[in-house]
Amino acid sequence: MKYLANSRNSLLRRLADMAIILAMCWFAAYAARAAELKVPQQVSAGEGFKITTSGSGSETFYLVGPAHVAKREVKLGEPIEIAGEEVRAAGRYVAQLGKGDDAARAVFYVIAGKPANINFLARPSRVAAAKSGAISGVAFVFDQFSNAVLAPTPVNFNLAVEGGAPVTRTVKTQNGIAWTRMDSGRKAGAAQFVASVGDTSVRRVVEQVASDACNLRLKAQRKDDVVIVETDPVRDCAGNAVPDGTIVTFTQVDAQGRSTVDARVKRGIARAELPPSDGATISVAAGVVIGNEVRIGGGR
Amino acid sequence: MSRLIGVLLAMLAIVLIAAGSIKPSKLAPAASPQKAVQSLFDSVKNRDWRRAYDFVAPASNIDQGAFYRDLNGKDGSLRTYSSLQDFNTKVLRESENEALVRAKLTWSTAVGAFYESRDLKVVQDGGSWRVLWTVEKQPNLPPQVIPVNYLRWDIIRRGAEDDWGAQNAETPKVRILSMNPVERDGNTIIMGEVVNEDTVPAFISVTATLVGKDGSTIAEETSFDKTSHVLLPKEVSPYRIDFPKIKLSQVKSVKFGQPMSLLVPASADPVIGVLHQRIEKDASGHPVLRGELINQSGQTVNIPHVLATFYDDSGKVIWVSDGYVDKALLPQIPLPFAVELRDDLAGQVQNYRVTVNNYSVDRS
Numbered sequence: 185m186k187y188l189a190n191s192r193n194s195l196l197r198r199l200a201d202m203a204i205i206l207a208m209c210w211f212a213a214y215a216a217r218a219a220e221l222k223v224p225q226q227v228s229a230g231e232g233f234k235i236t237t238s239g240s241g242s243e244t245f246y247l248v249g250p251a252h253v254a255k256r257e258v259k260l261g262e263p264i265e266i267a268g269e270e271v272r273a274a275g276r277y278v279a280q281l282g283k284g285d286d287a288a289r290a291v292f293y294v295i296a297g298k299p300a301n302i303n304f305l306a307r308p309s310r311v312a313a314a315k316s317g318a319i320s321g322v323a324f325v326f327d328q329f330s331n332a333v334l335a336p337t338p339v340n341f342n343l344a345v346e347g348g349a350p351v352t353r354t355v356k357t358q359n360g361i362a363w364t365r366m367d368s369g370r371k372a373g374a375a376q377f378v379a380s381v382g383d384t385s386v387r388r389v390v391e392q393v394a395s396d397a398c399n400l401r402l403k404a405q406r407k408d409d410v411v412i413v414e415t416d417p418v419r420d421c422a423g424n425a426v427p428d429g430t431i432v433t434f435t436q437v438d439a440q441g442r443s444t445v446d447a448r449v450k451r452g453i454a455r456a457e458l459p460p461s462d463g464a465t466i467s468v469a470a471g472v473v474i475g476n477e478v479r480i481g482g483g484r
Numbered sequence: 485m486s487r488l489i490g491v492l493l494a495m496l497a498i499v500l501i502a503a504g505s506i507k508p509s510k511l512a513p514a515a516s517p518q519k520a521v522q523s524l525f526d527s528v529k530n531r532d533w534r535r536a537y538d539f540v541a542p543a544s545n546i547d548q549g550a551f552y553r554d555l556n557g558k559d560g561s562l563r564t565y566s567s568l569q570d571f572n573t574k575v576l577r578e579s580e581n582e583a584l585v586r587a588k589l590t591w592s593t594a595v596g597a598f599y600e601s602r603d604l605k606v607v608q609d610g611g612s613w614r615v616l617w618t619v620e621k622q623p624n625l626p627p628q629v630i631p632v633n634y635l636r637w638d639i640i641r642r643g644a645e646d647d648w649g650a651q652n653a654e655t656p657k658v659r660i661l662s663m664n665p666v667e668r669d670g671n672t673i674i675m676g677e678v679v680n681e682d683t684v685p686a687f688i689s690v691t692a693t694l695v696g697k698d699g700s701t702i703a704e705e706t707s708f709d710k711t712s713h714v715l716l717p718k719e720v721s722p723y724r725i726d727f728p729k730i731k732l733s734q735v736k737s738v739k740f741g742q743p744m745s746l747l748v749p750a751s752a753d754p755v756i757g758v759l760h761q762r763i764e765k766d767a768s769g770h771p772v773l774r775g776e777l778i779n780q781s782g783q784t785v786n787i788p789h790v791l792a793t794f795y796d797d798s799g800k801v802i803w804v805s806d807g808y809v810d811k812a813l814l815p816q817i818p819l820p821f822a823v824e825l826r827d828d829l830a831g832q833v834q835n836y837r838v839t840v841n842n843y844s845v846d847r848s
Contacts, residue, residue, distance in 0.1 A: 303649035310654045310683070324649070388651060393683040396718075427683040429635040429752045431719040441762035441775065444838060446719065448634060448752040457780065459759050471679055471718035472661065 221264075221279050221290040229274050229297045229329050234263040235290070243281045249294070250275035274331035296331035302339070304379040306388035312395040314370045314422050319343065319390055322363040323379040332360035337381055341366070345375040345392055368392050372424035394424035400475030402434065402468040410457040411436070411480060413466055417452040425452045430470060438464035513612030514539065517583035520606050520613035521573045525587060528555055529568045541607050541614035554619045559812035560786040560845045565594040566810065581608040586767075595709065595787075595808050601767060625816050630782030634753035637685050656686035658745045661720065664801050667732035668826070675724040675804045677793065678743055680715035685750035687714055690723045693739040694730060702734060703727050710806055712791065712841050714750055721839060722793040724804035754781030756788070758838040759818065763825060771830040776818040777809070777840060785813040789841035792823045797834040813842070 222236040239260035247254040247266065251273035258264050258281070271277065271294045281288040303324040311318045321341050325333040339362035344350030348371045355362040362379075368390075369375060375390045398421035404413045413434045418426045432454035436443045438461040445456035458466065462481035469475060514520035520539050527536035533556070537548045546554075557563025569592040576584040583606045591598040605616040642652040662676040672694065680686045690711060694702040710724035761775035773792050779785055787808060794803040807823040825833065 303647060305649045306651055308654045309651045386649070396681075427717060429637070429685075430683065430717040433720075441760040442836070443757065443759040443761065443775075445755065445757040445780070446839065447755060448716065450634070456755070456757065458757070471681065471720065 221281055221288050223279055223290040223292040225292065227271055227292060227294045229294050229327055229331050230268045230272050231297070232268040233266050233271075235266060235279055236263045237261060237281065244283065246280040246283075247277065248280070249273060249277040272329040272331075274327075274329075296333040296335075297327035297329065299325045299333050299337055299381040300328035300384060301326040301330065302379050302381055302384055302386045304386040304388055306377045306379075306390055308390070309388075310391040310393055311368045313368055313372050313392045313420065313424055314395065316367045317365045318368045319366045319375075319377065320363065321366070321377060321379060321388075322361065323357070323381075323386075325357050325360055325362070325381055333357070334360050337362075340378075340380045342378045342380070343369070343375055343390070344378075345369050345371050345373045347371060347373070370422045370424075372420075372422075394426045395420040395422070397426055397430075397432075397470040397473045397475075400432075400468055400470055400473055402466065402475055402478060404458075404466050404478050404480050406460065406480070409460050411460060411464070411466070412455070412457055413468070414455045415449075415453055415468060415475070418449055418454060418470065419452075426470070428452070430454075432468060432470045434458060434466060434468055436461060436464045436466045438462070514614070515612070517578055517585050517606035517613045518573050518575050520615055521585045521587055521604055522571075524615050525568065525571045525573075525589070529571070531567070539615055540617045541609050543607065543609070544615075544617040546617060546619050550619055551617060554617075557810065557812075559784055559814065561810055561812040562593055562595065562598070562787045562808050563591070563810040566591040566598060568592075569597070576603065582606070583613070591810070593808070593810070595789075598808065598810055600810075603767075622814075623817055625814065630815060632753055632782050634751060634755075634781070636749070636751045638749050639747055653684075653747055655747055656680055656682035656684050656745045658682070658686050658688050658715065658743050660690070660740065660743060662801055663738070663740060665732060665735070665738055666802075670729060670731060672727040672730045672732050672735060673724060674727070674738060674740075675722065676801050677720055677722050678711070678715070679720045680717060680745075683717045685714060685716050685748055687746040687748040688721075689713065689744045690725065691741065691744065692725045694727055694735045695737045695739055696734060697736045699736070703730060709789070710791070710804060712839055714748065716750065716752060722791055722801065722804040722837075724806075754779050754783055754785055754842060754844075756780065756785070756813065756840045756842060758790075758840060761836065761838055763830065763833065763836070766822065770827060771825040772822045773805070773825055773836060773838070774820065774822045775838060776820050777813055778818050779813045779815050782815050783844060784815065785842040786845045787843040788813045788819070788821070789843070790821045790823055791839045791841065792825075793837045793839075794825065794829065794833045795835040795837075796832045799835070802832055803829050 220238040227233055237260050242257055242259050245256055245258040252270055274294050274296045277292050279290045305322040307320050323339045325337050336356045338354050338356050341353045341364045342350055343366050348369050353364050355364050372392050372394050375392050377388045377390050379386050397418050401416045402413055404411055428449050430449040432447050434445050434456045436458045443458050447454040447456040465479050467477045514523055524536050524539035533552050537551050570590040572588050574586045576586050585604050585606055587602045589600040606613050607616050658680050660678050665674050674692045690707045693704045696702045705725045707723040707725050712721035757778040759776045763773050766772045790807050792805045796802045805823045809821050813819050
């Protein structure tokens with residue numbers, strides 16, 4: 185009987201021990217599961233911050249971002265330092281403690297920092313003067329880590345040619361892009377097309393060139409055994425001199441036939457020598473533009 | 485006795501060796517004027533200039549060097565890249581001591597066949613006929629310095645280190661001014677004019693695609709050398725695109741995209757004047773456009789290429805013809821040219837325009 189009582193007590197003691205061990209295991213598991221991460225909702229790219237943790241002991245910490253992955257041992261209950269260089273790329277990041285189904289996870293977003301770079305597409309590089317809507321500018325705004333700044337940001341576009349009044353326009357970015365369309369100025373020259381955001385600016389050069397010749401006029405005179413033909417300074421309708429090298433065709437028609445010279449404008453004037461003739465008609469053209477006609481040998 | 489035989493054999497051997505080493509003269513006297521011309525050009529064809537020169541009458545008063553340069557070209561001209569491929573001769577008139585023979589020559593050149601017609605005077609000279617060869621006297625320009633300060637365009641392109649937003653130099657704007665599809669001799673021909681509207685030089689190429697009745701592409705061709713490929717600002721060039729053995733009735737439409745244009749470095753010289761252009765009949769009675777080219781710059785143009793555009797009374801381009809000149813265009817010295825005009829179009833031509841392409845060996 186006594187033996188039975190002793191063995192029962194021993195069994196109960198063992199059961200109690202097992203219960204205590206089970207309780208301790210459960211508590212330990214519970215404590216581990218209770219490790220929590222607290223992350224900021226939004227972080228600026230390149231700026232360091234802290235992730236707070238709860239719980240005790242140590243655990244493996246993982247940080248997974250669009251362009252960076254980190255793994256290190258951390259002490260629970262102490263904040264985890266995230267360095268600025270770990271969050272340079274904007275996008276969705278996952279912070280994780282431990283692994284498997286019981287791991288604690290938190291998601292946060294890194295957004296672009298302050299505008300620091302502009303990629304500026306200015307088209308065309310060469311445009312005729314006084315053309316409406318001929319110049320387009322597209323600015324892509326980035327932070328110092330080349331993340332697109334998606335928050336609406338005002339971009340200033342400025343188009344100026346030396347000696348002319350500048351044209352300025354401010355456009356807010358949409359999804360990081362701002363664009364504008366501008367008229368080319370009446371004055372030929374290298375127009376400076378600048379896109380700027382804050383202290384950051386990018387300059388492009390748009391060459392504004394003379395349009396077709398306007399009021400093309402020639403004069404002719406005999407000299408020795410040739411007829412020298414020469415234009416007045418060749419200008420477009422806005423008064424810009426056409427560029428040197430532009431082809432101007434002189435045509436002389438007389439009894440001997442037709443003579444043509446494709447002369448090049450040099451220092452604003454096209455000049456050519458034609459064969460001597462009595463009673464010839466001389467005309468001038470540049471591209472599709474026709475100028476005046478003169479007669480030599482029979483009065484103008 | 486045996487010694488005598490030995491000496492005789494040795495002498496015989498010497499005589500035979502001497503006889504073998506003496507080349508007989510290949511020049512057989514030409515028995516007729518036509519034979520003289522044929523023998524001369526046979527030798528030219530074989531590039532045997534010395535033998536060809538043997539058929540030249542001494543009265544021609546030219547040395548072999550001048551004769552060679554006349555036939556083989558000089559100054560890097562097209563003729564220097566040519567060889568006589570074929571010829572035929574015809575006696576135009578003949579008397580006892582003199583004859584006139586027309587030689588039609590076909591030269592094989594770097595740019596295709598080149599046809600030439602020469603009327604040659606042939607004279608009786610010491611029992612055989614020889615050709616009285618005349619070399620066109622070309623005036624020599626006195627040594628001088630011709631200052632040229634024409635514009636040249638060079639290009640700096642976008643570098644690899646530039647950011648992706650940096651713009652490149654824009655390609656030149658060129659525009660097709662006109663397009664006229666016609667059928668000639670069973671071939672479809674598309675022709676018209678193209679202008680460089682820009683302020684920079686352009687390398688252009690015009691391409692046309694013929695679309696058949698069922699909407700499928702029949703053929704695609706470019707203007708190849710029937711256009712000026714490098715156009716300076718505001719320069720207008722004709723173009724002609726040939727589609728051999730395609731009838732216009734097979735064609736539903738012509739697809740004609742924006743002509744390809746590239747920004748290229750170029751020079752504004754040489755300036756070539758085209759003087760005294762007139763439509764005449766050639767020796768065979770066919771219409772040709774003749775004139776003279778004059779190089780107003782200081783550098784030799786090795787191969788001039790003449791492009792002629794013919795217009796009807798409404799200003800429509802009705803034909804584009806071209807021709808290479810086989811002589812180099814020297815500075816300041818007029819050089820005649822002739823380009824063919826179709827017989828059936830001669831009556832319709834109201835106006836014409838000549839432009840000149842130039843190829844120079846020592847210029848990029």
